[in-house]
Amino acid sequence: MPEALVLHAAGHRPASRLQLQLAHTPWARLRGLLGYKTLPAGHGLWLRPCNSVHCWFMRFAIDVIYLDEQQRVLQIRAQLRPWQLSLCWPANSVIEMAAGECQRLNITAGDQIQCVA
Structure with a gap:
């Protein structure tokens, strides 16, 4: 991973x-x-390319991080519940994490995501 x-x-x-x-x-x-029944702390799913997500049939709420082409955080949608939708037109990719992870990790708009492995 x-x-x-x-x-x-x-x-x-x-x-x-x-x-x-x-x-x-x-x-x-x-x-x-x-x-998935849940996600461990600090784990997520990176969807590329992507600018929208749905939570149909999901079992838990998620935090959604929208990234631009430079992997800068454009927007965060916290606590997206099952059966909800979310969209960010300018986004190039999305990271989904368990609800509350963005707050726990202090992730905010303007932060940069950088792959190291």
Whole structure:
């Protein structure tokens, strides 16, 4: 599972580490987190390319991080519940994590996601 760093825009916070599973095929993006009961802390699913998500048939709420082409955080949709939809037109990719992870890791708009492995 690839590792990524969250480089915080403010610069005064230490980088946060994430373990991300990549979903880059149409089937993997469509399936998303369906079938998962939960996600461990610090883990997520990176959907590329993607600018919208659905939580149909999901079992738990998620935090959605929308990224631009430079992997900068454009927008965060926290606590997206089962059966909801979310969209961010300018986004190039999306990271889905368990609800509350963005707050726990202090991820905010302007932060940079950088793959390290």
